[in-house]
Amino acid sequence: MPADENERLCELEELEATEELPEPRFSAIAAAAARVCSTPIALVNLVGADSQHFKGSSGVTATGMDRADSWFCPHTIAARRLLEVHDADADPRFRDTPIVAGEWRVRFYAGAPMISSRGHALGTVCVMDHRPRRLSPEQHQMLTVLAENAALLLEAHHQVRRADRIIHGLQDVQELKDQFLRNINHELRTPLTSIRSYLELIQDGDLDSATEQRFLGVIEHNSDRLLELIDELLLMASLNAETAVFHPARVDLIVLVHRALEVVADRVQDRGHTLILHAPDRATVWADALRFQHVLVHLLDNAIKFTPDGGTIEVRASADPAPRVEICDTGIGIGAEHVERIFEDFYRAPEAEERAIPGTGMGLAIVDKIIRVHGGSIRINSTPGEGTCVRVTMPVPPSPQSSAHRTPPSSPRPGL
Ligand code: ATP
Ligand code: MG
Numbered sequence: 001m002p003a004d005e006n007e008r009l010c011e012l013e014e015l016e017a018t019e020e021l022p023e024p025r026f027s028a029i030a031a032a033a034a035r036v037c038s039t040p041i042a043l044v045n046l047v048g049a050d051s052q053h054f055k056g057s058s059g060v061t062a063t064g065m066d067r068a069d070s071w072f073c074p075h076t077i078a079a080r081r082l083l084e085v086h087d088a089d090a091d092p093r094f095r096d097t098p099i100v101a102g103e104w105r106v107r108f109y110a111g112a113p114m115i116s117s118r119g120h121a122l123g124t125v126c127v128m129d130h131r132p133r134r135l136s137p138e139q140h141q142m143l144t145v146l147a148e149n150a151a152l153l154l155e156a157h158h159q160v161r162r163a164d165r166i167i168h169g170l171q172d173v174q175e176l177k178d179q180f181l182r183n184i185n186h187e188l189r190t191p192l193t194s195i196r197s198y199l200e201l202i203q204d205g206d207l208d209s210a211t212e213q214r215f216l217g218v219i220e221h222n223s224d225r226l227l228e229l230i231d232e233l234l235l236m237a238s239l240n241a242e243t244a245v246f247h248p249a250r251v252d253l254i255v256l257v258h259r260a261l262e263v264v265a266d267r268v269q270d271r272g273h274t275l276i277l278h279a280p281d282r283a284t285v286w287a288d289a290l291r292f293q294h295v296l297v298h299l300l301d302n303a304i305k306f307t308p309d310g311g312t313i314e315v316r317a318s319a320d321p322a323p324r325v326e327i328c329d330t331g332i333g334i335g336a337e338h339v340e341r342i343f344e345d346f347y348r349a350p351e352a353e354e355r356a357i358p359g360t361g362m363g364l365a366i367v368d369k370i371i372r373v374h375g376g377s378i379r380i381n382s383t384p385g386e387g388t389c390v391r392v393t394m395p396v397p398p399s400p401q402s403s404a405h406r407t408p409p410s411s412p413r414p415g416l
Pocket of ligand 1: 331333
């Protein structure tokens with residue numbers, strides 16, 4: 001066993017080297033090795049914990065074998081230098097291994113280790129024959145050079161994959177930034193324009209006091225909306241910076257659900273939705289009441305706005321086996337390829353954009369972070385055109401005695 005076995009295996013995993021087998025460029029190296037050494041079989045072989053993975057091959061169709069089936073390459077990587085076995089039948093170390101005694105019938109082996117820039121022998125470039133053989137010093141040298149190049153190629157492939165991911169990530173971030181700027185511009189401008197127009201009307205005078213009061217009400221509503229937006233931006237920033245303050249306690253989930261429903265009651269009515277609630281009398285949850293209510297209001301808000309008028313919103317709360325709330329709607333739904341992204345800061349699915357449903361894409365990002373701080377989880381099931389179900393599961397609350405110490409049930413963060 002190589003002395004650096006653990007680190008070696010970690011590097012193999014990091015390089016994602018065994019994900020694609022075989023790869024043409026490595027098979028070209030194997031073919032070159034077979035040709036240089038005039039052998040029927042050559043491999044670029046990565047030695048994993050239990051298996052050997054043929055990254056490139058020539059003369060065989062298999063893509064790997066158990067580590068215990070052949071001791072040649074494991075020997076080469078443990079010794080970290082070229083190994084040549086002239087006649088395996090005559091060598092007690094290898095004579096009884098499946099690759100010699102079994103259907104491969106290997107008699108001759110020569111392999112050079114592929115040593116990474118971090119110094120780990122990840123695998124070998126090796127050649128095999130069915131008859132006893134001996135390589136020349138030039139062939140040894142060529143095999144060593146091919147192994148060095150195979151190691152470099154492995155690392156180069158990894159770097160290319162990483163660069164690809166970074167470029168994609170940057171493109172996504174740029175797209176999100178553009179989308180956010182468009183949305184926030186619209187979301188800020190709409191209430192501001194409204195405030196300005198109504199102020200002008202009031203300034204012009206000639207309004208009876210009832211109309212003036214009504215206009216002032218509109219102004220108040222729009223400035224509330226602006227404040228809400230700014231609060232959301234600040235909350236998101238503090239959650240990202242992990243500076244948001246939480247005051248958790250044992251609270252009744254059902255009370256929070258009722259409060260959240262009161263907050264959105266007018267909006268539900270305006271949109272002609274039917275609201276159905278299934279809930280037990282009590283369900284204790286360990287949470288910051290205000291933050292958790294924020295979560296519930298936000299999820300209800302999404303259900304209301306992404307459901308065409310006259311839809312149904314069903315809320316189910318339960319206490320067993322853990323405190324849980326599920327909010328299902330009959331709305332526009334979310335395409336499968338977007339569901340995995342909707343918790344990202346500012347991400348909005350194209351359906352929302354195309355239908356010009358207002359929003360900044362901050363809501364679910366905030367919701368997700370709040371739930372995670374509590375040690376809970378959120379799952380979304382959605383079918384485009386049919387509806388969406390969001391399920392929030394919170395950790396089982398601690399017993400009343402232990403909650404006196406204000407320790408969370410299974411929170412990943414201290415301070416909660
Ligand atoms: P904001 O919450 O900042 O006002 P938003 O509602 O668009 O904006 P999120 O709440 O973060 O943003 O939701 C992200 C995206 O997920 C939405 O834009 C929408 O595409 C999709 N989405 C969320 N909830 C639903 C739902 N119940 N039905 C359909 N799509 C939804
Ligand atoms: Mg939202």
